[in-house]
Amino acid sequence: MPISPNQGSTGGGTLVTITGTNLSGTTAVTFGSKPATNVTNVSPTEVTATSPSGTGSVGVTVTTPGGTSNPVPFFYVGAPFKSSLSTSSGPLAGGNTITINGTGMSTATSVSFGGVTATPTVVSDSEISVTVPAGAAAGPVGVSVTTAGGTNNGLSYTYVDVPTIGTVNPTSGPTSGGTAVTITGTNLDSTDSVTFGGTAAPFSVINTTTLSAVTPPGTAGAVDVVVTNPAGSATATGAFTYVAGPGI
Template sequence: MPISPNQGSSAGGTAVVITGTNLANASAVRFGANLGTITANTPTQINVTSPAGHGVVGVTVTTPGGTSNPLSYFYLEPPAKFALSPTSGVEAGGNSVTITGSNLNGATSVTFGANAGTITANNSGSIVVTVPAGTGSVPVTVVTPGGSTNGLSYEYVVAPTVATIDPDSGPTAGGTGVTITGTGLTTTSSVTFGGTPASFVVISPTEVSATTPAGAAGAVDVVVTTTGGSATLEDGFTYVAGPGI
């Protein structure tokens, strides 16, 4: 007497099909001590909705002819999320995040708001997923055979822009204090002049203060990188060679 599926959420509500012989006029299908809800019944098949339960239980069918031997049914506990890392990223998506928790194995989907991510690794304690494109702050929902869970959020960060740098020139020895203006600069993680990292301080979402590193004479690109991506001001700063005598 097969049962399909032989597992489902501990909350119950799983549609289960039991096949066999002499199943007509079934009066009860028990999952352990709990009664399932029979939704259809023929001499060779019973459709039943599982009740709530935990662990591994025996499923028995009772008809006017008696009670069957038990079949094993496995209750799956719902997933629980503990942490999400990182908690933010670019609006274009494509970055990888790790969700840690418990009962996460067999995850069928991870959604960021209304959009599904791509699961790349999964075990009972963690899920690695590629983030889809999106905007704003969205809930993260994990669905497994045991149920679903949310409660964590992910922040899509707008891509930065760089409009001006003042002053826009200085000596090749570096050490020039400059103000970079733009948008989306709050999460700035690096500022480079011609590829060389500079020290910096975030003043506001529209302003970053930086000190130029040393560089060769000539114009160089200034690149500001944030959680939302990178913005480049081409030939934004010009290194000026000192006098020679």
């Protein structure tokens, strides 16, 4: 007498289908010592029922006017607990793979990012990996994991759009570096790095449209300014010119 699914939440509420023979006239389905609810006799070979709350492994039996069946095992699973995301932000287009750590992950069937679901790969009971789906708009969304034990929320993932560069001011400075530069554009609040001619520069995020950076030392001539965030990079070609000092 198979039962499907054969596991469900400790809180109950799992709709199961029990198949067998001589199931007509079913009067009760029990999970261990607890009666199931919403018992429906679909056919002489099939009964559906909703599991009560419980823990561990219990035997499920079906009772008809002819007697009570042999028990089949059903396993209660606790709701998952998520502790962290390996990466908390990424491109609006999705496609990047992240790891979710926690407990009770071995029966994970879906991960939702702001209501958009993806199918995870179970690595272990404490780890799953999932490819992030595309987001509807830049910004934070809730992340939930659904397992046989239920759904757990509580983590946040931020969709980030590709940055753009509008202006770089001033546009020149000494080859020794040390020039304070203001960069304006869009989607700059999640900036990971700023480079001048390929050399990383220290920077501070002012707001979503403004960065402050200090030029590193460079070679005389025009160089590209590149701003990078988790969604990609923006390049202002030849936007800053290093000027050599006078010599006598």
